[in-house]
Amino acid sequence: MKRKTLVILLLISFNICYSQRLLTSWSQQNIENYTKEMYDEAQKLSSSQLLEKNLKDQYWSEVFLTLNASVNHHTKDIDYQKSLAQQITNSSETKLKGTSRLIIWDRISSGDILFEGKGLVFENDLFLVAGRANQILQSLTKKNFGFVTINSSKKELEDLKGKWLDYLNNKSVEEYKPIELGNSKIPEISSLSAFKALIISVQPNSKKDQLTKS
Template sequence: MYDDAQKLTTSELLEKNLNDKYWSEVFLTLNASVNHYIDDKNYLKSLAEQITDTTETKLKGTSRLIIWDRISNGDIIFEGKGLVIENDLFTVAGRANQLLQNLTNKNFGFVTINSTKNELKTLKNKWIDFLNEKTVEEYKPEQFKNSKIPEISSLSAVKALIVSLQANSLKDEITKKCLKKVYNLDKMPDDKNSSAIYCDPDSYTYAYLAMLFGDEKVNESKDAKWWLSFWNENKDNLVWNPENGIYEVKK
């Protein structure tokens, strides 16, 4: 697959971006584009035209892919770690924007699950202006000063982490497969110091949430139900404390 992707023309890559169905296919489109067409203005302009294409594909094979909104809505299972992508790769527009960002090292905004048609049109025009050598102000992502892990510090990430804690049979299956493959175990050991606990994505998630809210260690009384209730009650009042690098509930 890799070698075949490297031989694709720009026209074929544009068509491929419209039809990719697996995360591995999306990655190969990105890889081949960066390797061969980074300076091809016609290719870049054609990608910009795809920014307003909202066609959605339920990507398959998304293990270790992290798109927070897609974790929140159940399209991706959070496995505790992976590659964070801000663009919604489930849409043609999101994939096109990711390609343009990778090819130009410029950012004029992200395509998210909530992007409106007008927002996409504006983003498309920014890319076209930039590619026509006009001055375009770059997008400045929100900063989370003193965050230990900035990639997990947005509110969309917090929501996704909390949603990922809730019961899910697919998550259970991931845990079981890891236990069997790595440790030859049929169930989670009772020893909480065993490294096997990290087969369960929730082990990472609880640690991340403790970090984001200033707990020195994981508080076992804060289970999945507690976190969901906390989110529902406080999501509109959470503010980032830049001095401490944590979220606090606004009084």
């Protein structure tokens, strides 16, 4: 049974890799509050239930499962994708729990995530409904029209939503082209937001000491 569970987890780990990168190492075993039973339940959810779930997720494990179930079952569901696009103007924020090995540089700088030196890097701010919706859309379509960050303005979110809706209505939309960091030794930590977060993370922090010790 354990071997079967491990195989399932390894397989689904390859289904969500878009606009995210690994820094040193990461596996689903690093996700707190995550079980195979939770995975099985998430796979049964309808598109409308996943849309509602995306609004209410409180833990990183819940966000991960919403993303995973979406990719596993809704890559061709245009209605679902259009509904996700509507959520991109929803700037509601959740202070996600259980964020071990989750890397969102701005959230490390703000103190919402403790940086452990390795993990899964996301460009979208998964603390925001808009960021989670954008991440799901990027993973479903393999398209990138821009990222939702902690500093995204209302106008920027409106523009991003418009690009997604245009694309989903078969209109031509120019994709976002991230800055290439070809000379960087470690591209994952080369952005200004990453540099700022790293400076903050090396400061003395008793919570981080306890976390890394554990």
